[in-house]
Amino acid sequence: MPVAMGDVMRLLGSISEEKKMRAAVKHSGRGAVVTGAVAFVGGLLGGPPGLAVGGAVGGLLGAWMTSGQFQPVPQILMELPPTEQQKLLREFTAIVRGLDGMDAVQLVALVMGSEALKEQLLAMLVGYVTRELGAEVRYGD
Template sequence: MPIVVQDVMQLLCSISEERKMQAAVKHSGKGALVTGAVAFVGGLVGGPPGLAVGGAVGGLLGAWMTSGQFKPVPQILMELPASEQQRLFAEVEAIVRGLDWADAVQLTALVLGSEALQQQLLALVVNYVSKELRAEIRYED
């Protein structure tokens, strides 16, 4: 049976939703910029002590700004451009090629019934999100 990209994306979404996966793209550049800017202003206003205080305050502000920006992985997967979805599709196709299924629901049921397939597809999603999107993964409790 030919595999449809949307079926595969739905499968990946189902698996990552079941595990309650979330991801946050790291915005370390933005945090560093804020830290540097506040340290600079502190140095201008208060000299060396102002630089130290500005660096500390800027670091805290930068950390606060960049934390807690987690989104559900299924949402991230569905928002991917078509070219990236096609890339994931090709990798998933190699894993599920031997399965016999008629639609996305049946494919999902087959995969959810196999711990080995789930682990392979989860590893694929985690690898893609962490390496390609440079995001941090967490599992909601």
């Protein structure tokens, strides 16, 4: 019996909740544009000293913009569009492919009881979040 996508998302959410995983999407492109724009305006208005001040202010503003808001990974997983959830399901299935005959309850019990399997799934999840979502992952509070 195949495991439902919602069950997989909840399982991955439980595993990531144990580690208190949080992720934030970085907006580095936007920060670079703001930094350059503020430096440019500073240079136009104040000449070379304005360029220096504009660059410093723009750099601080750009850094603040790119810091991102960290959200719990389980929340991010549940808010993923179906196409992204499907990608994650394929990666999950590749790891647990030898466990085909199990239903959701048996699979959850096996995964939650196996540190090695949890670590594999966590590594897959971190890879997915950083690669596909361009997010930074942190653990703990």
